[in-house]
Amino acid sequence: MNNINTTNLQHTWTQVDDYMNDLLIPSDSLLEHTLQSNAEAGLPAHDVTPNQGKLLQLLLQIQGASRVLEIGTLGGYSTIWMARALPEHGRIVSLESESHHADLARANLTRAGLLHKVDLRVGPALTTLPDVQEEYREPFDMIFIDADKPSNPDYLRWALRLTRPGSLIIGDNIVRDGEVIRTDSTDPRVQGVRSFLQLIADHPRLEATALQTVGSKGYDGFVIARVIMPLNQNKQWSILPQIPLSC
Numbered sequence: 001m002n003n004i005n006t007t008n009l010q011h012t013w014t015q016v017d018d019y020m021n022d023l024l025i026p027s028d029s030l031l032e033h034t035l036q037s038n039a040e041a042g043l044p045a046h047d048v049t050p051n052q053g054k055l056l057q058l059l060l061q062i063q064g065a066s067r068v069l070e071i072g073t074l075g076g077y078s079t080i081w082m083a084r085a086l087p088e089h090g091r092i093v094s095l096e097s098e099s100h101h102a103d104l105a106r107a108n109l110t111r112a113g114l115l116h117k118v119d120l121r122v123g124p125a126l127t128t129l130p131d132v133q134e135e136y137r138e139p140f141d142m143i144f145i146d147a148d149k150p151s152n153p154d155y156l157r158w159a160l161r162l163t164r165p166g167s168l169i170i171g172d173n174i175v176r177d178g179e180v181i182r183t184d185s186t187d188p189r190v191q192g193v194r195s196f197l198q199l200i201a202d203h204p205r206l207e208a209t210a211l212q213t214v215g216s217k218g219y220d221g222f223v224i225a226r227v228i229m230p231l232n233q234n235k236q237w238s239i240l241p242q243i244p245l246s247c
Helices: 007-024 029-040 050-063 077-083 099-111 125-135 149-161 176-181 188-202
Strands: 067-071 091-096 118-122 140-145 163-172 206-215 218-227
Touching: 007 050, 007 206, 029 077, 029 099, 050 077, 050 140, 050 163, 067 077, 077 091, 077 099, 077 140, 091 099, 091 125, 099 118, 118 125, 125 149, 140 149, 149 163, 149 188, 163 188, 176 188, 176 218, 188 206, 188 218
Parallel strands: 067 091, 067 140, 091 118, 140 163
Antiparallel strands: 163 218, 206 218
């Protein structure tokens, strides 16, 4: 993609996204206000798009899900999409490393009337996940991984510990403008995604597919994996994060 002038392509991708969203996703002033609040607060523009948010919502509804783990809250835009899909007793545990982002997410969720469905935890996910495991004994129906890419392999190992057969594990932003195919990439985000995908491919408890996407946010993609086997049938697989001994 780097050798191609994508200006015209990007214009078309954005127009198609706008057309599909206008046709299939009703205008929602609360979600639009959430995006505006995130932008005004200086958050990075890493929110999912409306059609991606709707996809997450549909997957949860198809599953009849009531328990979700989100790794990477940002300003709570994707959290709102998913919380709306859950029954009244449903719960999202959402992990955010930046306190400023978490404060804004909490305000956005309060405005949406959904804070009662969300357990928002602040701190690096690899330090908060052990507490999540201790406090939430029931497995999660879906885990959405959309945080720092170098840590994706460790997030996957935790996801395998916290799910059951039938649970979904979704990883966002895996194509990286096509850089994912570069074995020699020096970008730790690319190498994190490559390791993440390889672990999914190799793990006997998972079946998966990945899709490239183009749209208003450019060229990227996501992976969706389904857990197909109970944890105790694969004791030979290491599921704990490989954290350096110095930590």
